[in-house]
Amino acid sequence: MPDTALVIDDLISPRLNSMQQQVLDQIGGVRIDLDPDALIVEAIERTGLNDFGPAGFRPRLNMYAAAIDADAGSTSVNRLILRNRIVRLLCARLLLTDLLNRYPEIHEIQIERPIIVVGLPWVSR
Numbered sequence: 518m519p520d521t522a523l524v525i526d527d528l529i530s531p532r533l534n535s536m537q538q539q540v541l542d543q544i545g546g547v548r549i550d551l552d553p554d555a556l557i558v559e560a561i562e563r564t565g566l567n568d569f570g571p572a573g574f575r576p577r578l579n580m581y582a583a584a585i586d587a588d589a590g591s592t593s594v595n596r597l598i599l600r601n602r603i604v605r606l607l608c609a610r611l612l613l614t615d616l617l618n619r620y621p622e623i624h625e626i627q628i629e630r631p632i633i634v635v636g637l638p639w640v641s642r
Contacts, residue, residue, distance in 0.1 A: 541594060549596035551582040556600070560607035569607070570614040578603070
């Protein structure tokens with residue numbers, strides 16, 4: 518088995534190889550900013566858009582960021598992953614709002630029966 522394999526005997530205490538541990542050690546001291554305003558600014562900078570649509574998402578964003586901040590057991594790596602996820606979702610919201618503003622006729626499309634797909638995603642090699 519190559520040295521890059523991550524062997525987990527226990528989800529609480531994974532054994533890491535030296536490279537993986539070095540990455541964790543390097544990022545361990547980095548402060549990951551979860552300020553909702555900073556996350557919004559980053560999404561705006563990435564997309565070049567600034568219309569998020571109705572502001573009802575803000576209280577949920579604030580609560581989500583606060584919950585991550587309050588989790589004393591969250592590592593810097595986990596915080597970075599969650600931060601990137603939030604920014605990605607904010608970018609998606611900006612892009613969707615822009616699409617709906619440019620093509621308002623989308624709101625008029627009738628969906629007779631929704632299509633619901635249940636199951637794990639397919640991954641082929």
